[in-house]
Amino acid sequence: MISFAFSDEQEDFRSQLRKFAIAELAPKYQERSAKAEFSWEAHRQLADLGVLGIGLPEEYGGTGSADPVTLGLATEALAYGDVNVAAAPVQVGLVAAQLAHEGHPSVVKEWLPKLIAGEVVAAIAVTEPIGGSDVSNLTTEARKVVGGWEITGEKIAITHATSAAVALVYAREPGTTGYAGISCFAVPLDAVGVSRSHTPGMGALPLCWGGLVFENVFVSDEHLVGEQGRGFAGAMEHFDFSRPGLGLLCLGAAQASVDEAVAWAQQREAFGRPIAAFQGVSFPLAEHATYMEAARWLCYRSLWSRTAGEKHTHYAAMSKWWPPLVAKNAIETAIVTFGNLGYSTEMSLQQRHRDVMSYLIADGTAGIQKRIIATTMMGKVAAL
């Protein structure tokens, strides 16, 4: 018989993280969100809770075999308290996992223990000034030299641009076009020739968003991650995890907002009764609760299929375009439910709205996700 239950272990972990999110993260969410500084203290607490090693090799401090559902549960639970801090488990499955599974042992040994311990963070650098949706067009160059590679180019809109110690950088060999010839390199961001800059954004400030410039940056052969010339295939495999992860991230923040609105609707009075008595107030909240529940299960469906080794690229794309939109809409309704108070910057609602908005773009817009889904349905004709 079909079961939608998580294991007892997963339920215990989720409940532990949810308590942590409410008690430790939520009270300082606004304070952290106001600064373009990575929240190292909270990040190290995640390491202590075992979040940063989920699904990563045991020899470096991880939990062992891949566990996308638990990573998703952790993300959703933490986002209830702070949607920016909660992005960490998504980076675990997107960046650390790629490095762990496809990196050279010496490079993995150098970075993975520090990533799992919360001592450093890693970035993934794909997007360039000429465009992010059409990755096949990227121009950053990786030129083969004796003993390694020289990387030259510019990346923009990169999460952790100013906070990461290492980045997975996508670059192509000279003379190649399309996806062919794109490789992935683990580039230490203190290497000679790397410069970084912060880009002010409307939210997600603690994720240290910005640009990276590489001027003839040398990395040794061991820094190639995955197969030469097949770098993007490696990234796509991990986007299939990050997309439902980001859906759950947004939904965790939306759930906190709707819960606050529900509590407020029961206590705030207008026209001699609690505003919850007006269907104009209660029905939109009931509708958002319905959409959020459906969106959650879409994300978990995708993560479960990944665990089971089933095809899930289309579920992952569905989980990226719809749940963040569902979350954004739910937060907007929560804001309106609070009336003038909801618009005040003293409340977390507007901050969650700005933070969640970033995921309508990051990791591929709705347009790109629908293109992936349509391609699964109709073949390459849908991506011409």
Ligand SMILES: Cc1cc2nc3c(=O)[nH]c(=O)nc-3n(C[C@H](O)[C@H](O)[C@H](O)COP(=O)(O)OP(=O)(O)OC[C@H]3O[C@@H](n4cnc5c(N)ncnc54)[C@H](O)[C@@H]3O)c2cc1C
């Ligand atoms: C907060 C944030 C964090 C990010 N973090 C990272 C990161 O860590 N690493 C990284 O590499 N990038 C990152 N990005 C960049 C992000 O992945 C890109 O912004 C995104 O893929 C879109 O690329 P673009 O901005 O160049 O828009 P464009 O590619 O120029 O697209 C512009 C518009 O055209 C639409 N469009 C383009 N082609 C099509 C099509 N075929 N069908 C339908 N619509 C189409 C898009 O949907 C979009 O609305 C981040 C972005 C944000 C906002």
